[in-house]
Amino acid sequence: MAYIVGLTGGIGSGKSTIADLFMELGVPVVDADEVSRRLVEKGSPLLSKIATHFGADILTNGGELNRSKLREIIFNRPEQKNWLNALLHPAINEEMQRQLQAQQAPYVLFVVPLLIENNLMSLCDRILIIDVSPQTQLERATKRDKNQRELIQQIMNSQVSREKRLTFADDIINNDEDFAQNGDHIKQKVLELHHRYLQLAQQKS
Numbered sequence: 001m002a003y004i005v006g007l008t009g010g011i012g013s014g015k016s017t018i019a020d021l022f023m024e025l026g027v028p029v030v031d032a033d034e035v036s037r038r039l040v041e042k043g044s045p046l047l048s049k050i051a052t053h054f055g056a057d058i059l060t061n062g063g064e065l066n067r068s069k070l071r072e073i074i075f076n077r078p079e080q081k082n083w084l085n086a087l088l089h090p091a092i093n094e095e096m097q098r099q100l101q102a103q104q105a106p107y108v109l110f111v112v113p114l115l116i117e118n119n120l121m122s123l124c125d126r127i128l129i130i131d132v133s134p135q136t137q138l139e140r141a142t143k144r145d146k147n148q149r150e151l152i153q154q155i156m157n158s159q160v161s162r163e164k165r166l167t168f169a170d171d172i173i174n175n176d177e178d179f180a181q182n183g184d185h186i187k188q189k190v191l192e193l194h195h196r197y198l199q200l201a202q203q204k205s
Contacts, residue, residue, distance in 0.1 A: 003107035003201035008115035009130030011155050012141035014175040018130050019111050021190040030099045032112040036092050040065050075154050106201040116160050116168055129169040132176045
């Protein structure tokens with residue numbers, strides 16, 4: 001089994017941007033969000049169960065999951081969040097484990113927004129935290145998702161604090177600055193970590 005580097009960070013930290021840089025270096029990525037999206041694609045059994053539970057309004061006109069509406073519901077009603085987690089988490093975890101075990105590369109990047117919150121650290125050989133200030137999180141996520149600041153703040157409050165997240169870090173990339181201005185520095189940091197992870201993977205094998 002490949003050496004597993006868990007990548008995580010709070011909402012708006014730029015996890016996808018960093019993961020894409022590793023992918024450009026040929027590193028395979030197992031992304032929890034991508035796994036969950038595929039499991040609730042149009043026509044899937046899990047999406048049918050979600051629509052039956054929440055009503056047809058949870059679907060777009062095209063029959064796909066209305067993610068922003070679902071997010072709003074579950075953050076205002078904790079019991080509904082618990083129901084959704086009980087439905088999705090076993091299927092997501094099974095598919096993530098399958099993908100991780102199938103990797104043949106020296107190491108794999110395991111991208112999980114709620115790695116710490118869902119206590120998945122034990123699956124990882126090493127943990128990389130993408131770190132930004134809460135103010136950066138709020139500004140980026142509000143702009144990206146076109147969501148109300150209050151909802152983004154709620155999501156941030158539901159995640160572990162920045163301080164607690166950093167206590168789990170083996171490696172940290174600070175991504176506070178705009179990528180257009182700081183991209184070269186970030187790319188260099190990713191390249192350094194890539195070589196380190198290749199060495200660690202070799203040592204493990």
